Amino acid sequence: MVRNAVTPAVEAAAPAEGAGPGRTRQVRRRPSHARRAPWFFVVPAALFYAFIVLWPSLQGARYAFTNWDGLSRASEFVGVDQFVRLFDDPAATGAIWHTLLIAAGVTIIQNLIGLLLALGVHTRIKSRNVLRVLLFAPAIITPVATGYLWQYLLAPDGAVNGLLELVGLGAWRQNWLGDPAIALWCIVGVVVWQFAGYSMVIFLAGLQGVPEAVLEASTIDGAGRFRRFWHIIRPELAPAITINLMLSIIGGLKLFDQVWVMTQGGPGNATDTMSTLIYKNAFQFNDFGYGVAMALVLTLFVAVLSGAQYKALGRQKGAS
Amino acid sequence: MKFAKRVLVLGAILSLGAAGACSSGPGSAGGDGGDGAVTVAATSNEKPALDAAVAAYEEAHPDAEIQVTYAALDQYQTTIRTQLSSGTAPDVLFVWPGNGNPVAMEVAAGAGYLEDLSGRPWAEQISEGIKPVARRDGKTWIAPVGFSxxxxxxxxxxxxxxxxxxxxxxxxxxxxxxxxxxxxxxxxxxxxxxxxxxxxxxxxxxxxxxxxxxxxxxxxxxxxxxxxxxxxxxxxxxxxxxxxxxxxxxxxxxxxxxxxxxxxxxxxxxxxxxxxxxxxxxxxxxxxxxxxxxxxxxxxxxxxxxxxxxxAAGSSYGVNAAAEHKDGALEFVDWLMSAEGMNLYAETNAALPSIPNDQFTVDPALTTLQRYQEEGKTxxxxxxxxxxxxxxxxxxxxxxxxxxxxxxxxxxxxxxxxxxxxxx
The missing domain is CATH 3.40.190.10 (Periplasmic binding protein-like II)
Known part of the structure; x- marks a missing residue:
């Protein structure tokens, strides 16, 4: 009966029962075969990537060491001045802090909610397919449209305050996007609202790999819900957790659209992120070199944080 | 290994070809009008007024063709700067008067991207209140069509x-x-x-x-x-x-x-x-x-x-110093600065013409602004x-x-x- 909880789609995606030992042998044989694969197969793709991504990126990166205004024909080499300036600039350090807060907030809250939703819809309830579609639906809306929608809903006389008033919680009415103390968290909330369903789908895919037989055995042995989750489901979900954390932390670090549409970094500088500040400096302040220096620092942030996270989760998976 | 080398060479050629195709040629976003059409770029806020002006101009000049590209304000600022620095900018472009904007007169003229318009027939008629934001180094660089x-x-x-x-x-x-x-x-x-x-x-x-x-x-x-x-x-x-x-x-x-x-x-x-x-x-x-x-x-x-x-000077246009159709661009800008062009533009955009004239019918909501403009109290x-x-x-x-x-x-x-x- 427990197997019936898995939907037909899940069954199709899950590895066929009985294929275990044979598959294991096949997988073990593969590495020696893979080593013999012609290395030049990767050359066209690598060259293509180099020409459309690496080369333009390196070309652009050199502007970080100049004072180019984005328009003039001339610019001067200024060494690492732009980077020194960045860490002396309160707007930039504030934006770095906001970016880290958003990334941390989005990563933690989105994945917790995504996981709970996945566990919730990975059951036998009749409406599970409808629920999955509904919960995933916000993820397919363009972030700009989401931003405008929530800007409207969070207005002082918008639907959110209207709803609070209606249910007798008028005292909780807030100036959501106009209050510097909460505007940043409203943006985090909107991002989580939009992408929790996306995390859910990835967790759902991971849940399909959890062996039902082990779950059944643990239930018979008297394991409670939490112990089953912690000792059986969680280790199996490690790849899904890795990819979800990675995607949400990268998405949080480079967040631009929602912030730009909802607050443009305001009120004051309360919601400026590195991405909005890069845009402002490069395209609004005629300070292209400084903008590129910020972009390089952001790239470094994303690379270091996601790399560290990948390693940490890899170790954790190995340990479990 | 012979096969490997062939694949490597083929891959390199394909990649280079694809990358080349991506980067070659002038930008298509307003840079090339083709067939002698004068290209114009402006922010989408200008669309109603500029469309009306272009239609009237083309009707009065059957041989002329004007091709306009619009973009939202933020997008316009980034696109036009890239086009100017890469030599693919349109013949006529929307420019902000004075300074303080990424595509302001001082910025674009200072970088040498704008044509000197000092010799145009309307240049000396610009009111004193507007001259500081239309001129740089004693020369006129933009045509301030509207007054806002x-x-x-x-x-x-x-x-x-x-x-x-x-x-x-x-x-x-x-x-x-x-x-x-x-x-x-x-x-x-x-x-x-x-x-x-x-x-x-x-x-x-x-x-x-x-x-x-x-x-x-x-x-x-x-x-x-x-x-x-x-x-x-x-x-x-x-x-x-x-x-x-x-x-x-x-x-x-x-x-x-x-x-x-x-x-x-x-x-x-x-x-x-x-x-x-x-x-x-x-x-x-x-x-x-x-x-x-x-x-x-x-x-x-x-x-x-x-x-x-x-x-102040509102909607303003500059002529690209490297315009492909410079004569046509200058003629169009001259027409925009004529009483007919300015009035049509201002009436559509609920603004005032930058050079006051008797033929203009002011929107009743703007009579006070017009009075202040005429009295030099702006x-x-x-x-x-x-x-x-x-x-x-x-x-x-x-x-x-x-x-x-x-x-x-x-x-x-x-x-x-x-x-x-x-x-x-």
């Missing part, structure tokens, strides 16, 4: 219904705010969530408080002889804050967008809004024909004779004479923080001075 202004746009229908009159002095203005409140109305709707809206009240107050008493103030700042902090800008920001404290604005202006602020006035929930003249057609569209509006100066002292307005928008776009941004940020009670006028002006001193 900032003031309080009142919903006069709602005003009449509430039995209130337009305030003419600062004291009357504070009384007006109190009276509006008693009527259950907002005196001035403020959409300060939209950054550019934050500057408008300062721009409406400073002509009377700063630039009227000292018309040389902008030049003195440029010479390093004056600062915001030690000027009547302090008084202007104090009055801005006082307006908020006296309940002149709606509740939560920082959570209210530009669009919402206009809706409040169109519906009559707010009696006025401090805005640019372009808000008038937007309000009329929302409110319908039964509701009338009037753009009036925002008083800042108790002597109406001292009142001035911010009025001063260019402040940012048009600032050396970089950071000052304006510092102003936006400071006003939002002022309204949120997180800074003081003195600190706000100190930060604007810091941004100003960073220079061009």
């Amino acid at each position: 202004g900032i003031g309080a746009v009142y919903n006069t229908t709602a005003l009449d219904a509430a039995g209130l009159a337009v305030p003419e002095t600062w004291t009357e203005l504070l009384d007006f705010c109190a009276a509006a409140k008693r009527e259950g109305k907002v005196a001035f709707s403020l959409g300060a969530q939209t950054p550019w809206v934050t500057q408008l009240t300062s721009y409406a107050l400073t002509p009377t408080l700063v630039y009227g008493p000292n018309p040389e103030f902008a030049q003195q700042m440029a010479n390093g002889e004056a600062t915001f902090a030690d000027s009547a800008w302090q008084s202007a920001l104090n009055k801005y804050v006082e307006m908020q404290e006296r309940g002149c604005f709606n509740e939560s202006p920082l959570g209210t967008s530009y669009e919402s602020s206009l809706t409040q006035v169109a519906k009559g929930d707010a009696l006025g809004v401090v805005q640019v003249n372009s808000a008038v057609p937007a309000l009329k569209e929302q409110a319908g024909d039964d509701v009338s509006f009037d753009l009036r100066p925002l008083p800042a002292t108790d002597d109406p004779a001292e009142t001035r307005m911010a009025g 001063f260019p928008y402040m940012d048009q004479q600032w050396p970089n776009a950071r000052v304006q941004q510092a102003h936006f940020t400071a006003v939002q923080e002022l309204l949120g009670g997180r800074t003081t006028p003195a600190d706000a002006l100190r930060r604007m001075d810091e941004a100003y001193q960073q220079g061009a």
Whole structure:
């Protein structure tokens, strides 16, 4: 009966029962075969990537060491001045802090909610397919449209305050996007609202790999819900957790659209992120070199944080 | 290995070819008109007026062809800069007058991308109030087609219904705010969530408080002889804050967008809004024909004779110095600056022609602005004479923080001075 909880789609995606030992042998044989694969197969793709991504990126990166205004024909080499300036600039350090807060907030809250939703819809309830579609639906809306929608809903006389008033919680009415103390968290909330369903789908895919037989055995042995989750489901979900954390932390670090549409970094500088500040400096302040220096620092942030996270989760998976 | 080498070479050729195809040729976004068409680029705000002007021009000049590309403001600023620096810019381009904007006259002409228009027939007719923002090094670089202004746009229908009159002095203005409140109305709707809206009240107050008493103030700042902090800008920001404290604005202006602020006035929930003249057609569209509006100066002292307005070159165009169809571009710009071109443009855009003329039928909502323009009682928008776009941004940020009670006028002006001193 427990197997019936898995939907037909899940069954199709899950590895066929009985294929275990044979598959294991096949997988073990593969590495020696893979080593013999012609290395030049990767050359066209690598060259293509180099020409459309690496080369333009390196070309652009050199502007970080100049004072180019984005328009003039001339610019001067200024060494690492732009980077020194960045860490002396309160707007930039504030934006770095906001970016880290958003990334941390989005990563933690989105994945917790995504996981709970996945566990919730990975059951036998009749409406599970409808629920999955509904919960995933916000993820397919363009972030700009989401931003405008929530800007409207969070207005002082918008639907959110209207709803609070209606249910007798008028005292909780807030100036959501106009209050510097909460505007940043409203943006985090909107991002989580939009992408929790996306995390859910990835967790759902991971849940399909959890062996039902082990779950059944643990239930018979008297394991409670939490112990089953912690000792059986969680280790199996490690790849899904890795990819979800990675995607949400990268998405949080480079967040631009929602912030730009909802607050443009305001009120004051309360919601400026590195991405909005890069845009402002490069395209609004005629300070292209400084903008590129910020972009390089952001790239470094994303690379270091996601790399560290990948390693940490890899170790954790190995340990479990 | 022979096979491996063949694949490697083939891969390299394919990749190079694909990359080359991606980067070759002039940009298609407005850079090449083909067939001798004069290419023009402008922000999408200009679409109704420019479309009307192009249609009239092509009708009057059957051999001419004008091809226009529009982009939203942010997108336009980034695209046109890339096109200018890569040599693929259109023949005629929308340029902001003066300075303080990424595609302002000082920036584009300073980098050598604009054609000198000093010799054109209209260049000497530009009014003295506009010349500082159309000229650089004694030469004219842009054609300022329209004249726009900032003031309080009142919903006069709602005003009449509430039995209130337009305030003419600062004291009357504070009384007006109190009276509006008693009527259950907002005196001035403020959409300060939209950054550019934050500057408008300062721009409406400073002509009377700063630039009227000292018309040389902008030049003195440029010479390093004056600062915001030690000027009547302090008084202007104090009055801005006082307006908020006296309940002149709606509740939560920082959570209210530009669009919402206009809706409040169109519906009559707010009696006025401090805005640019372009808000008038937007309000009329929302409110319908039964509701009338009037753009009036925002008083800042108790002597109406001292009142001035911010009025400046609005829609302006420059000719690309490297234009492919320079003659056609210059002819089109000359036509835009003719009475026929300017009037058509201004009528469609609810603005005024930059060179006043008898043939123009003014929108009744703009008669006061027209009078101030003709009497020389206007001063260019402040940012048009600032050396970089950071000052304006510092102003936006400071006003939002002022309204949120997180800074003081003195600190706000100190930060604007810091941004100003960073220079061009």
